[in-house]
């Protein structure tokens with residue numbers, strides 16, 4: 001039998017870490033806004049600048065398309081046409097990983113968390129097929145027990161159902177889960193699911209990250225483990241005090 005001190009320290013065993021995708025794990029703005037702008041130009045509208053368009057990412061492709069078109073001066077009726085949405089998706093599939101890449105430190109941190117026994121899951125408002133395609137192209141699929149888009153759950157973020165169901169689909173337990181995200185739907189879902197939420201400050205959000213109401217802010221992915229450790233210490237103390 002292997003002596004105890006030779007075993008890896010699996011201190012996150014039983015815990016699930018749920019990750020948002022766009023703006024949290026992967027820098028996707030170039031490709032998403034690239035597709036949006038190709039659609040705008042094709043329809044005779046001016047492209048929207050990256051800085052304003054990136055803030056529209058977070059509620060799914062249809063929301064990005066509609067808000068992007070309205071921001072460029074189109075009517076809501078034009079923006080919400082099914083044919084336009086289909087063309088957007090077809091173009092995005094073609095270009096999904098042209099520029100998109102994991103944020104610095106993501107791969108190392110995911111490996112480290114898995115080594116410590118954590119179960120990892122993606123809970124995203126990006127359609128599951130697009131999420132799987134992107135994560136596959138970036139060789140990130142292997143880290144996750146499940147990839148859960150809005151079409152796989154009863155209600156998408158900011159509903160807590162998205163996170164709880166994603167954790168269950170990954171084989172985890174919603175009362176032992178932490179959310180990591182970049183925008184209002186992530187924090188809203190975490191609060192609704194009664195999960196602690198870590199907010200990254202490098203993602204896509206209309207509301208400044210420090211005003212989103214998350215429990216901890218991190219500026220770099222490398223700071224994630226420390227943030228998780230801090231949250232778990234607080235959680236264990238408060239649950240012990242509550243006699244749970």
Ligand SMILES: O=C(O)COP(=O)(O)O
Pocket residue numbers: 020021022023056057058059060061064123124125126127
């Ligand atoms: O694609 C989007 O708009 C949102 O995706 P996210 O939930 O992973 O941020």
Ligand SMILES: [Mg+2]
Pocket residue numbers: 020021022023024057058181182183203204
């Ligand atoms: Mg996001």
